[in-house]
Amino acid sequence: MPSSSPRRSRKPGELVLAAALVVPIVAIMGGLVFWPLATSVLDSFYRVDPMRPGTPFVGLANYSGLLADGNVQTAWLNTFAYVAMAVVLETIGGMGAALLLNRVKHGRQWLLAITVLPWCLPPVVNAIVWMWIFNPSYGLLNHALLWLGVIDARKVWFNDQATALFLVSLVHVWRMMPLTAVILLAALQSIPRDLYEAARLDGAGPIKSFRLVTLPLIAGGIAIALSQSTVFAFNLFDEAWILSGSSLDTRSVIIQVYLTAFQNLRFSSGMALSILAMIASLLVSLIYVLRVYRETRYD
Amino acid sequence: MRSLISTLPGRVGTVLAVILLVAWSLGPIYWSLVTSLTPPLHLLGAPSLWPHQITFEHYAKLFGATSLSQGNAVQSVWPQFSAALANSLITSVLATVVTVAIAAFGAYAFVRLEFPGRDLLFVAVVATLAIPAYTVMIPLYRLMISLKLIDTYTGITLIYVSAFLPLALWLMRSVYQAMPISLEEAAWLDGAGRVYTLVHIVLPLAAPGLIASAILTFLNAWGQFMVPLVFSPTLATKPLTVLIPEFVTRNYIDFGLMNAAGILAIIPPVLLVLFLNRYLVSGLMAGATK
Numbered sequence: 295m296p297s298s299s300p301r302r303s304r305k306p307g308e309l310v311l312a313a314a315l316v317v318p319i320v321a322i323m324g325g326l327v328f329w330p331l332a333t334s335v336l337d338s339f340y341r342v343d344p345m346r347p348g349t350p351f352v353g354l355a356n357y358s359g360l361l362a363d364g365n366v367q368t369a370w371l372n373t374f375a376y377v378a379m380a381v382v383l384e385t386i387g388g389m390g391a392a393l394l395l396n397r398v399k400h401g402r403q404w405l406l407a408i409t410v411l412p413w414c415l416p417p418v419v420n421a422i423v424w425m426w427i428f429n430p431s432y433g434l435l436n437h438a439l440l441w442l443g444v445i446d447a448r449k450v451w452f453n454d455q456a457t458a459l460f461l462v463s464l465v466h467v468w469r470m471m472p473l474t475a476v477i478l479l480a481a482l483q484s485i486p487r488d489l490y491e492a493a494r495l496d497g498a499g500p501i502k503s504f505r506l507v508t509l510p511l512i513a514g515g516i517a518i519a520l521s522q523s524t525v526f527a528f529n530l531f532d533e534a535w536i537l538s539g540s541s542l543d544t545r546s547v548i549i550q551v552y553l554t555a556f557q558n559l560r561f562s563s564g565m566a567l568s569i570l571a572m573i574a575s576l577l578v579s580l581i582y583v584l585r586v587y588r589e590t591r592y593d
Numbered sequence: 594m595r596s597l598i599s600t601l602p603g604r605v606g607t608v609l610a611v612i613l614l615v616a617w618s619l620g621p622i623y624w625s626l627v628t629s630l631t632p633p634l635h636l637l638g639a640p641s642l643w644p645h646q647i648t649f650e651h652y653a654k655l656f657g658a659t660s661l662s663q664g665n666a667v668q669s670v671w672p673q674f675s676a677a678l679a680n681s682l683i684t685s686v687l688a689t690v691v692t693v694a695i696a697a698f699g700a701y702a703f704v705r706l707e708f709p710g711r712d713l714l715f716v717a718v719v720a721t722l723a724i725p726a727y728t729v730m731i732p733l734y735r736l737m738i739s740l741k742l743i744d745t746y747t748g749i750t751l752i753y754v755s756a757f758l759p760l761a762l763w764l765m766r767s768v769y770q771a772m773p774i775s776l777e778e779a780a781w782l783d784g785a786g787r788v789y790t791l792v793h794i795v796l797p798l799a800a801p802g803l804i805a806s807a808i809l810t811f812l813n814a815w816g817q818f819m820v821p822l823v824f825s826p827t828l829a830t831k832p833l834t835v836l837i838p839e840f841v842t843r844n845y846i847d848f849g850l851m852n853a854a855g856i857l858a859i860i861p862p863v864l865l866v867l868f869l870n871r872y873l874v875s876g877l878m879a880g881a882t883k
Contacts, residue, residue: 315702318695326755330732407870414862416816418834419855423625426848480878529725532818555731568728
């Protein structure tokens, strides 16, 4: 990376100024992110529990306790289901929206604003709006499906775990798809027009030119979009919490962290689980980045 | 590509896709708006896509001192609602101002000034974007208790700033990097100092980037739920996002009221998208791709 700093002789005043500008960043990030993060890692090896005296070293007991806990296992499975559904739907939908936005000539700014809007709204409000749509007695979904003849009796959607997981994911996808769309649109717009012309002259149809020109050139964007979708789906909390609270059927790992730490007041167990969730989410997004780069780089 | 668009089926397909995208994005919001304007009894009947009779009684419950519910005067939720609205505005604006100010000056140091550990510090700060907020939440909770900052504007603002600063810093650095240094050098030759140049020449030129950072920070803060759920237990700092779901815990779920409150809560984000969409999208793109 080229350094963009000016080639000037360093003045002593410059160092003072730099310190003055950077100290707030160091203080805030150090005190409120790095120090708590280190504490989280350390304390996960101790028993930190406001209801019990002392904080003895317990080694990996918090972690092994998590592995044995059935609720935690369910929360992991739910989270993996969220991640799988969210990543697939956001990528397909976001790609479709990006290709469409890239093609539309008139009013693209307005279509883009409309597309981005769900991302800008508070997730809690989104979840409430959808909760009303999913309402078993008066919700729009039941009415619409009855009217279309898809179902013949009203359904209590959240009684079935698979459906509940899907609907929570759907609300999450509604919010996060715009981000994928914007990332992919930025990537699409960086492709030079004449590459498509060249592909067309070589006799490539739309599908072939998408596969041979578009996909390789937006691979970086896809990798970023995939990691963003994964990290956000791993962190899913608001939608599941509003739609069905602490219900085990839809409980995500983060809801489990929240319940463990702030309702059952088992701090160190919650910290251990949050560390595991962080590692898992980082690893999965790293895998995408590596795979996408490996499969699409030019040799 | 071009031949496909100019053909009729291609064009019809594009139009259909646009309609689908608009319906998917706006449909739920439209439905929420319709619900918030529908009389309670009609909400229990077959839904119609257009309210046959418009009522403002759900909004009256939020704004009035008392309101009528099935013929009885009931205490309205205005005291709670107004406090939460004020809390949302105060914490979001404070977080935005502090974050953008620190990022605007800090990013300049990362681009234009030399100091030991510069690149390492920047990478470390931006890397925290990948660390989910909840990982630090439990130690942060204990820290805030010991500092007596639970349920205070200072505490909430500090947490928001620590969460949203990396993105703002990243954005502002890319803005300064794209800026030619010649203007600053001309000012230095005229005898202007670093700080003067930064405030009077660099910052005005960086205005679009500052606006983009401010919008992203504000939207993030405005939509926060989990942080205030833990750190704002009472109406002293409780924002709308935490208050509105509490309407559920009455003896029945008042969906008219919740949708009305939701519609009011989305007004600031909607206004930002309507009027500052250009900056928002450029910020999102820069933040996501650089």
